[in-house]
Amino acid sequence: MKLFRFTILLFLFSFSVTTSAQIIRTTLDPAQLPKIPSNWTKKNQIGFDISEIAFVNWSAGGTSSISGLFKGEFGRTYAKGNHKWVNELIVKYGLNKQDGTELRKTDDAVQLNSTYGFRKDTLSNWYYSAKFNFNTQFTDGYNYPNRDIAISKPFAPAYIFLGAGAENSNKQKDRTFYFSPITLKTTLVLDQYLANQGSFGVKKAVYITDPNDPASQILVEEGQKVKAEFGILFTGYMKNEIYKNVFYENRLSLYTDYLNKFGNVDIDYDTRIDLVVNAYVKANIGLHLVYDDDIKTKIDVVDPVTGTTSQVNDGPRAQLRQVLGVGLVYAFQ
Numbered sequence: 001m002k003l004f005r006f007t008i009l010l011f012l013f014s015f016s017v018t019t020s021a022q023i024i025r026t027t028l029d030p031a032q033l034p035k036i037p038s039n040w041t042k043k044n045q046i047g048f049d050i051s052e053i054a055f056v057n058w059s060a061g062g063t064s065s066i067s068g069l070f071k072g073e074f075g076r077t078y079a080k081g082n083h084k085w086v087n088e089l090i091v092k093y094g095l096n097k098q099d100g101t102e103l104r105k106t107d108d109a110v111q112l113n114s115t116y117g118f119r120k121d122t123l124s125n126w127y128y129s130a131k132f133n134f135n136t137q138f139t140d141g142y143n144y145p146n147r148d149i150a151i152s153k154p155f156a157p158a159y160i161f162l163g164a165g166a167e168n169s170n171k172q173k174d175r176t177f178y179f180s181p182i183t184l185k186t187t188l189v190l191d192q193y194l195a196n197q198g199s200f201g202v203k204k205a206v207y208i209t210d211p212n213d214p215a216s217q218i219l220v221e222e223g224q225k226v227k228a229e230f231g232i233l234f235t236g237y238m239k240n241e242i243y244k245n246v247f248y249e250n251r252l253s254l255y256t257d258y259l260n261k262f263g264n265v266d267i268d269y270d271t272r273i274d275l276v277v278n279a280y281v282k283a284n285i286g287l288h289l290v291y292d293d294d295i296k297t298k299i300d301v302v303d304p305v306t307g308t309t310s311q312v313n314d315g316p317r318a319q320l321r322q323v324l325g326v327g328l329v330y331a332f333q
Contacts, residue, residue, distance in 0.1 A: 043075035044332045047282065049094075049325030069094035069107055069325060082122060084169070088113040093138055104144055107321075108137040115178070117167050129167040131178060131235075135159045136188075143299075156191035157200040160184075161255075163233055175238040183233035185255060187294070188226055195223035201294025202227045227294075231257035245276040267291045272323070280330065286323040292316065 049069040055062040070093050078085040094107035112134040117127030136158035140150040163183030169176045189195045189202045196219075198204025203224040207217040236252040253268040272286035297317045 039078055039080040041075075041077045041079070042333060043073065043077075045073045045329060047071045047327050047329040049284070049327030051325060063098050063100070065096060065098040067094065067096040067106060069323075069327070082119045084115075084117045084119075084127065086113075086115045086117075101145070102147065105139065105141060107323075108139060108141065109135070110137060111135050115167065117169070125168050125170050127167045127169060128164075129178060129180075130164045131161065131167075131180065131183075131233075133159075133161040150191075150194075151199075153191045153194065156189045156194050158188040158190070160186040160188070161233060162186075165233070174240070176236070178233075178235045180233045183231055183255070185229040185231065185233075185257070186226065187229075189223075190225055192222060192225070195225045198223060199296075200227075201292075229257040229260060231255055231259075231262075242273075247274045247276070248272075249274065261293065264293050265291075266293070280328055281326070282329045283326045284323070288321040288323075290319040295319070 047070075049071070050067065052066040053062070054064045070091075072089075072091045074089040076087045088111075090109065090111040090113075092107045092109040094105065096104050096106045098104075112132075114132045115129055117129040119125075119127045136155050137152065138154060140154075141152035142149070143151050161183055163180035165178060165180030165182070167176065167178040187200055187202060189200050194200075195202055196205035205219060205223040206221040208220050210216040210218050232255065234252075234254045237250070239247060239249045242248045249272050251268075251270040253266075255266045256263060267289065269289045270286070271288075272284050275283040277283065293316045295316060297314045299314045
C-alpha cells in the first residue's frame with residue numbers, strides 16, 4: 001500500500017513538473033509571442049537625377065554637358081495618444097560639367113526639421129507645438145566663373161528657427177500648417193571673411209582710413225558671426241495626387257521680425273510635381289523661390305588701375321531656381 005501511494009505521488013509530481021516546464025517554454029519562446037506595435041514610423045528615400053546632352057560635329061552648334069543631382073529624404077515620426085513628434089532630414093547636392101568649363105555646383109542643401117505636438121483629444125487636428133528648423137550647405141558656393149572668392153560656405157550661412165505655436169495636421173489629406181507668434185531666428189556666418197562683409201545680414205566689420213596710407217584701411221572691429229531675430233513664423237506643407245501617379249507638393253515658409261523692419265517678409269517657397277513611372281523611376285519638375293532682405297546679391301568689380309577683382313553687394317533680389325529631372329528613387333526601411 002505504501003508503495004502504491006509513493007507511486008501515485010511520484011506520478012503527480014512528474015506530471016506537474018512537465019506541465020510547468022511546458023508553460024515556461026511557451027511563455028519564454030519569442031517566436032510564440034505577438035509583436036508589440038511600434039509607435040514609430042519611418043521614411044527613408046534616396047534618389048539620383050541625371051541629365052545629359054552631347055554634340056559631335058553638330059552644324060547648329062551647342063555645348064555638351066552632364067548634370068547630376070543626389071537627393072535624400074529621411075523621416076522618423078513618433079505618435080502615441082495625444083502626442084506626436086515628427087523629424088525630417090532633407091539633403092541635396094548637384095553638380096554640372098560642360099565642355100570647356102570646370103565642375104560647378106547646381107544645388108546644395110541640408111535641412112533638419114523637428115516638431116513636437118500635443119493635442120487635447122485624439123479626434124482633433126490641432127496641436128500645441130514646438131518647432132526646430134536648421135538649414136545650411138555642404139560645400140563652398142561661388143559666383144561663377146569666379147572661383148577665387150567664395151560667396152557662401154558650410155555654416156556660412158546657417159539658419160536656426162526655434163519657436164512655439166499652433167499646428168493643424170491632417171494625415172489623411174497630407175497637409176500641415178504651423179503658426180508661431182514667438183520664434184527665434186538665428187543666422188550663423190562662421191567665416192570671418194564673409195562676416196566682415198556683413199553677408200547674410202550680420203553686422204559687418206568696422207574700418208578706418210590708415211593715416212599713413214589714405215588708400216588703405218585699418219580693421220577696427222571684426223564683423224559679427226551671429227545675428228539673432230525674434231518674430232513670427234508661418235510654415236505650410238501640402239501634397240496632393242492631382243492625377244494618377246502625379247503628385248503635387250508644396251512647402252512654404254514666411255517669417256517677419258518684430259524689431260527689424262516688421263512686415264518685411266522673408267519668403268521660402270518650394271514646389272514640385274512628381275511623375276511616378278514605377279517604384280524606382282520618377283520624373284520631377286520643381287521651382288524654388290527665395291526672398292530675404294538680408295541676403296544681398298554680389299557682383300564682381302574689377303579695379304581699372306590694379307586689375308584686381310573684388311565683390312560688392314548689389315542689394316537684395318528674388319532668388320529663383322527651376323529644376324527638371326528624371327532619375328532613380330530607392331525607398332528602404
